[in-house]
Amino acid sequence: MTGVLFGSLVFFFLLNVPIAVAIGLASLSAILWSGAIPPVVLVQKMFTAVDSFPLMAVPFFILAGSLMEFGGISRRLVDFANSIVGRFSGGLAFVAIIASMFFGAISGAAVACVAAIGTILIPAMVRRGYDTPYATAVQATAGTLGVMIPPSIPMIIYGVLTGVSIGALFMGGILPGFLVGGSLMLVAWVIARKKGYKGDEKASGAKIWATFKDAILALLMPVIILGGIYGGVFTPTEAAVVAVAYGFIIGFFVYRELTLPKLKDILVNTSIGTATIMFIIATSSVFSWILTAQRVPQAVAEAILSISTNPVVILTLINLLLLFIGTFMETVASIIILVPVLLPVVTQIGVDPLHFGIIIVVNLAIGMVTPPLGVCLFVGCGIGGITLESISKAVWPFILSMIIAVLLLTYIPWISLILPRLAGIY
16 A cells, blocks of 8 residues: 555656645545545545644735735835845845845745745846846745744644644744854855945945834734744734734735735735645645554654664754655645654654754755755746746755755754743743
8 A cells, every 4th residue: 555655646746746636646546545445534634634723824824924025014124124234245135035034934934935025136136236046046045934934834734743832833943044044144145255246335324224114013023923922922823813914904004005906816825825735734644644554654763763773863864855855845745744754763762843843844945945846946036037947056055055054953952942941832
């Protein structure tokens, strides 16, 4: 049954069937092959997988990100970031990274981050003389910060699967997000100095204050969301609803950049994005259930532990596996399929489940900018008007810096654990 499951999955991948559909068809093939499981179980398991209150946060965070993108919030974040770091060599690249961190602290999604910030900054960088592949690579990799900086949709999925506190995962992602963001800024600065990309004139104190005042309502959004979660005022799911209400009020009544036609497009895009993610969750959960029923996690754990019981060796092997899987499989599907397989392995060697959650999310985020399935690369290329081949060379220095950051996170657990423990929520 396991052979049919994986064999049919590879077959459907080769036919270029969409990932969610391929996983569902592979699961159905295995069920039919077994002859002992009624096909109706497929539908039952799919429904059960998405019948979860915490998962309601997913559509609301997607909607909050769209309201930010079209309501003028992302532009104000860009202006504020530019007033602070725009004067440095490659300053607009710094702006892209910092603005993406702000945006990620509201939306929890990488693709939305690339679209919202990249639409503004990729053309701006090109106009300032930055070559298009570099500008696109900066924004595409910066967009991955959207799933590392809390709130994060992949962290919500991991928390639902494992029972680890979603609030603790959010807090645990803060320092790793800053670490990855800092590594991207370092690479952007080195390349900018080498290519001679100059910054803007130093902004005056008055200009910084003016852009800060203009962006203050946008900057308050993550403070309200995360402060409410950590203060026990509301759950992460309720926080997502608060983010939507706040984004709507600010965009419609304060900034007045949201209109009814825009709102219609926002709701349609949110519905499509939510349906896609939920379909992936549903089919991946059936796939994972079959693996568990066939005792694949136990077999994988025994195989890995037979190689070595050294945590460093095992975590290195897992990192390599995650980096490989991320190149061709969607992040949510990867988490749902791999976590039940890998979590028993890492818990046996004493790795904290929260720490492992941060490792897997950051690792798979790299897959979002790794050819051939790097979704953030495709979005960035669409904005920049370039091909995937032309960006591939420019993106590798940034990917390398992210891999180094992952290794630091892997072997220095306190980076992920110190804030939740200091806050007393884990």
